[in-house]
Amino acid sequence: MTALLEIDNLSVGFTRDGETTDVVRDLSMRVEQGARVAVIGESGSGKTVTMKTILGTLPPNGRVLGGAIRFDGQDLLTLAPRDRDRLKGTDISIIHQDPLAAFNPVFRIGTQMDDVLRYADARLGQPSSAADRGDRITTVLRQVQLQDPARVRHSYPFELSGGMRQRVLIGMALLHRPKLLIADEPGTALDVTTQDEILRLLDDLVAAQNLTLVLVTHNLAVVRQNADYVYVMQHGRLMEHGLVRQVFDAPQSTYTRQLIAAIPPLYGAGVTAQSGRGTAKLIELAAAAKHFAAPKRWFAKPPPSVMAVRDVSLVINRGDCFGIAGESGSGKTTVARMIMGLLAATAGKVEIGGRDIASLRRDPAFRRRIQMVYQNPASSLNPKRTVAQMLAVPLAFAGDTAHPRRVAELLAQVELPPEFARRYPHELSGGQKQRVAIARALAVRPEILVLDEPTSALDVSVQKTIVDLLLSLREQLDLTYVFISHDLSLMRNFCNRIAVMWRGMLAEQGQTDDVFDRPVHPYTRALIAAVPVLTEAEAARKPQITLAERRAVLASTVE
Amino acid sequence: MITNRQRALRRLRHNPIAVIGGLMVISVILAAIFAPFVAPFPSHAGAVVDFRHRHAPPDALHWMGTDNVGRDILSRVIFGYRVSLTLVAGVLGVAMPFGVILGMAAGYFRGRTEFIIMRLTDIMLAMPPLVMALAITAILTPDLGNAMIAITALWWTWHCRLIYRVTSAIVTEDFIEAARLSGASHTHILLREILPNCMAAISVKTTLDAGFVILFGATLSFLGLGVQPPTPDLGTMVSTGAQFLPDQWWEAVMPGLGVLYAILGFNLLGDGLRDMLDVEIG
CATH class of the missing domain: 3.40.50.300 (P-loop containing nucleotide triphosphate hydrolases)
Structure with a gap:
């Protein structure tokens, strides 16, 4: 088999405030014609930067420090900018991660696809007619299984669901029958059922059109379903690579083993079943409902209210x-x-410990x-306050006077060292931030x-x-x-x-x-x-x- | 681990424009404070007449030339900065906190509070500032204090709008709700949670505004509504000097350059701060 894409000892660095840090180090990779290759890694692993280097879309402060990238017999890093631009969106295509951010909200889908196609044709020196491009767009929208291509072309991005937008993005990447298709976290932003549809579609398209796929993802399970060969990256280095089955069955590096072990199993002996503690009723919802009234309008009938929740009855012990x-x-x-x-609640009742919450x-x-821990610690911690300051508020609320001791105690409970009391959120990692958020919730006991x-x-x-x-x-x-x-x-x-x-x-x-x-x-x-x-x-x-x-x-x- | 301050300093070093702006601002401030020691002819700040040297073009003795009664223009520009900076301190010292408090209240409490404050702001913004200032200084006597009142009455609206927008964005963050859930009072949330997150925007806006206040003050005194002679004021000097254009060009141009230098300094510094602190100003 011939290699379509070959990366040799690639190093990429980013310069910020006069300091260069390398984010990809000595990376070598080989993607054969018609292969389905996955690049897996967590945040900061350098997987996205690698893809950007291949595409030539590194931000201005990013620089290739060494190595070579060969695509289809050409050295991408020494290629003239013009020739390189010609490959972008034609021979090499990317499916972007965020199905909303990838579109300009003020233009119709058809217009945006037409622009992409027209410029790509112009770059290739094969100008095309509007009618011809229209046909090609319709064909490609059919390929990504959008039922009504004409309607999709006339829609604005916000009129389509997340799944449909993701399909359009896949279609856009396929407009020029790319030799290499890069999919950056496809479907990650979508619901699980929609993501599954997208991944199946991608797989069908790759098989039907004999595409070469590089799938960038953080999700091991997606790798198993959609790739044959996998590269595992961590902190900009290649940890391991091999056939998906081999890597999953007998991982060689500790990192891969950790990664696999960290994934909670859905079935089997690995499941850790949790048990309750008795049947003392604590929270009860009885036929609870919530309607959100639409905002009042001047000179017009108010729109109907949105039923967010209806008829929910449950008991939490x-x-x-x-x-x-x-x-x-x-x-x-x-x-x-x-x-x-x-x-x-608009209707029904919500009781905590037998008393109506109202x-x-x-x-x-x-x-x-009752306290809450939020999804995104970047938003739930005030960037301008230290950990100790953040904990002081709920401690005072709980009537705790011996602050320094309780702060240390709380940090110990969430397994953080006491010195962390003086840190600001930006000095903490994502996991540490979430621990602080948990400590804050626990502060009022x-x-x-x-x-x-x-x-x-x-x-x-x-x-x-x-x-x-x-x-x-x-x-x-x-x-x-x-x-x-x-x-x-x-x-x-x-x-x-x-x-x-x-x-x-x-x-x-x-x-x-x-x-x-x-x-x-x-x-x-x-x-x-x-x-x-x-x-x-x-x-x-x-x-x-x-x-x-x-x-x-x-x-x-x-x- | 690199602290915020270290990062800011590092960014500053890579932003020579901001450093130049900062040096210009510092030079203006120092010159104003130490005017009696810096100015070559300190006495020329007052009602001095030296007809032997009137209308002298710039030379080694009088770097900016002399005016129609023979006073050294450079000395008067330096003393003029005192008036300009007093104006800046007075206007921004009142308008900024006033606007910030109203803007935070509107953005945090929403509802009726927001409606009243923001519509009031809209009304104030709809009035042509120069006409308003002319009216105010015409009713009261034209002097520095009243010019200050006139400018302040208009200026707070810009701070109010900016901080309203910043606050509206911050209140949607989870940490505000989290603070409320852990028993924080409104005062705590406004002063300890929201205000620190507004500081970057406030400092950039205030720096950029300083230049504009100087300009606005100069415009008022150019029209004869600011500081009255013989106190040296940049706007008044330009207006007096303009009578002798084009032959004695330096008498209008030099004080004009003095205004330009100060405003440019504040603008460069403000832009640099904006890049450093990474904030959006409307």
């Missing part, structure tokens, strides 16, 4: 780790905020009983913690350490958790009971084992089936549901 699962827009966050007392909302004693996707902004290996910390804190402090997440594999190993939300309603709830082993609701089955897993054994135990069945469920109207 003391000591439970109760998971609320769902995709975006399912209403899971609204339920969490109703439990927190941050949103008042009467508790402004009661400081209640505020101390609460009995309930609402965890809103507390690990989804973190790398997998860090995610594991945070989950372990939360589990041990639950033991030590006798906490009750309400865990909001879209990550079913994680919930399988973290929650003793789980509720699946869909379109503002509860699709299903029960013991975690029951829900995963014997899902009843068709949506639950579809959702679990779409979760990417690491091993064949797990894939075999997932609910078996055909693509057509799943599409029928997702397209069905509310029963």
